Structure formats: C-alpha cells, structure tokens
Amino acid sequence: MIRDNPVSSIKKPPSARRTSKWLTRIKQNALLREVKGQNKKRDYATMMLMLRAGLRVHELCELLKPNITMSARVGSVYIRGKGDKDRVVPLNSEVRSALQSYFEEREDESPYIFVSQRSKKLSVRGVQHLVENYRNRTRIEHLTCHTLRHTFGHDLISAGNDLQQVAMLMGHYKEDGTPNIQKTMIYTTPGIEDLTMAVESISWT
Template sequence: MLDEFIIEGLRGKSVATVKTYRHALQQFSLWLDGCGTTLEHFSRTDVQQYVTYMACKKKTAATINKVYSAIKKFCRWAKKLDCIEEVHIIKAPDYKQTAPKALDKLERKRLEREVNRSGNKRDYAIVMTLLHTGLRVSELVALDRSDVDLSERKGELRVMSGKGNKARKLPLDVDARWAINKYLEERTDDNEALFISNRDKRISVRSVQHLLEQHDIHTHQLRHTFITGLVRANEDIAVIQSLSGHNSADMILRYSKPTEEDKLRAVERLYKD
C-alpha cells in the first residue's frame, strides 16, 4: 500500500520529498504494527497516539509536523479523512519569523581557507559552488559537466532538477569559475557527473554533508549564507527568488530577520560613542 501511495500519491514530487514521506510512513507503519494494526486499518486514535508518542520521545515540533504532513497526505490519498479530523498537533515555531543560520564573514573565510589548504580541488570546487550559487546539495550532486559553461570572462550553471522540478540558470562569478575549472583540469575520466567520489561515481549528498561536517558546518548554512548576503546587499527580491529557486517571497523575507548575533552586536554597540 505504501508503494502504491508513493507512485500515485506523490507523482511529480521531488526525490527529497518522496524520500522524506517514505521514511515517515515506514516509521508510522512499524509503530502501527507494534499496536496490532496496519496502514490499511489504523484509526484516528492511532494517529493521535502516535503524535503523542513522538512528543514523549522528545521529537521537535518541526519533526512531528513533518511526519504528520506525510500522514495527512497518505490519509487523503487512501480516503481515510476521518483519521486526521481534530488531531491535536504541537504547534511548530513560525520559521518565517526567524533568520536561517548563515556563516558570518570570518566563518566563511575560514572555511574557504581550510578547504583550499587541504589541496583537494574537488572539495574546494564544491564549497565555492555552494557558497557562490546558493544551490541545494541535492541540486549540486545532480549536476553534469554539460550543465556548466565556463570561459575566462563569464560562466553559467544550469540546474535541471531543482525543487519542484523547475529548471533555472545561475551565473558563476570568477571565484567559482576558477575553482571548478581547476578541478576539471585534473579529471581524466569520462564520467558525465560534475562532481565524482573517490570511486569515480557521482558524489552523494551524504559525502558532501560529511565534507562540511569536518569543518563543523551544516550544508544548509552555505545556501543560507548566499541568500542572506543577497538580502543584506538590498538586491531586488525578484532577483533573489530567481537565483535561489524559492517560489515564495515570504521565504526570502526570512533572511532579513535579525539573528541573535545581530541583536547582540546592536546591544554591544549601544552607548559606545
């Protein structure tokens, strides 16, 4: 039944969304099995008790809401609407009111310096591409060599598998062009992937995550750094939406919210004159 839902109920959804929903529903199915029922026969009480169970396990409100979204989607597809009526869900904090965690200038420079000093041209090209294009990691690993055009004066990157399956083109500045070019110059294989692993396979999302974890950085922070930089440079919101691949202006406005560091600096500067 879960496989049918993935094929029919999630048609057109991104690979990441399908993966998230599948995992959430597999976990729900395992819990239901322990309670003596299945995805076909569960009731509203089962849903409410599963939500309570997740809360007791100290799952965050954001995680619980993500899981419940998957259950709701499944229930609508399976015509089990009564199972999601009046279910009490912990309200997640309004993410639109908080600024995503971006790297400050010193952190960004430190990351660039450390990765460059490692001598690994692939890793440096990955970091510079993420920092200078704001790509999602899933978009980065899906890139082929044919998606990149490079010359001395300009460069362009075509994202063919963006969120919502929407393609977009991104300009490459001189630093990103230089890093990618230096990496490709040392490649002798015929793999179509832009970034490959040490085993000559297309690099995985997990490999990129591991690369950045070695520097105590989460992959999303590089995307947040790119978009935050555009917002704080007062670039037109339409331009930022086009570059970032965000459909909603509200998502962009998130980046203009003050961070805890911004508020701390404001207080520290007070009365210094």
C-alpha cells in the same frame, strides 16, 4: 491534587522569531582557508557552489558537465530544482576559478561534475560527510550543507539585492512560476552580526 490549573489564564511571553542560520564573513573566511589548506580542489569547488551559488545538495550531485558554461569573464550553472523548477544561476569569478582548477585535475570520463574515488557520481551522503569533516576541523558548530545555501541567500539580501532577484537565484517559485518572495523573506531576518553593525552605524566615535 488540584483539579484546575490556577495559572492557566496567564499567557506565556511570545517566543523569539526563529532565525535562519548562516555563516558570518569571519566564519566563511575561516572555512575557505581550511578547505584551501587541504589542497583538495574538488572540496573547494563543492563548497563554493553551495556558498556562492546557493545549490542544494541533491542539485550539486546531479550536475552534469553540460550544465555548466564558462568563459574567461562569465559563467552560469543550469539547475533542475525542486518540483522540476529550472533556474540558471550566474557564477562569479570566485566560483569560476574554483571550478576551473578542479576541472584541470580531472582525468576521468564521468559525465557528472563531482565524482568520488569509488563512484562516477558524488552522493548526497558524500557531500554531507565532506561538510561534516570541515565542521569538525573548523569547529563551526552550525556548519551544514543547508547553512552554506542560507549564507548565499542572506549575503545577497545584505548586499542590497532585490527580493525578486534573490527568490529566482534561490529557486523559490510559486505554482504559477512567479518568484515566491514570501519564502525568501527568511533571509531578511537579521543575525547578531547584522544587529551589531546596525548599532555601530549610529555611533559618533
């Protein structure tokens, strides 16, 4: 019945900045224990490449055997990312161990790193289904493929790594090929675990 809104001039309080979702160390451990418990080496290697190397789902599915190089002490994965922007991500000992165990049980001739029972190449939907299965098993509500990648970025920042390094490892580049630090800044947004640690850091007891 009223033509004008009498409260239209009142400004709404600013909404909280959207935070990126990642897994805390406790949830990471719970997830990896569950995957290991299933004794599926392909699943474990898949999780590790997203969680410890930050691969996107389609990057994971497109990986070919020559894309990964490993020795006893070092390793790396070559990735053709978004917009054909290539990057090389070093593989830590955890990832190398997971991949080596998986390779040792492989008996097929597929050129792809990850295969399924029915195909020589694991599909994007196949990886998503795999992660959804472990989400149900662990009851980690926000567990997705993207969450695993975000966890990699957040953990790199939390460990004190330089933003340029993180941008390069995540495959965040500008059109001119330089690291896109602005895009990487999302991983600097603290989660509740980070805020808790910050408060605890000034405790006298």
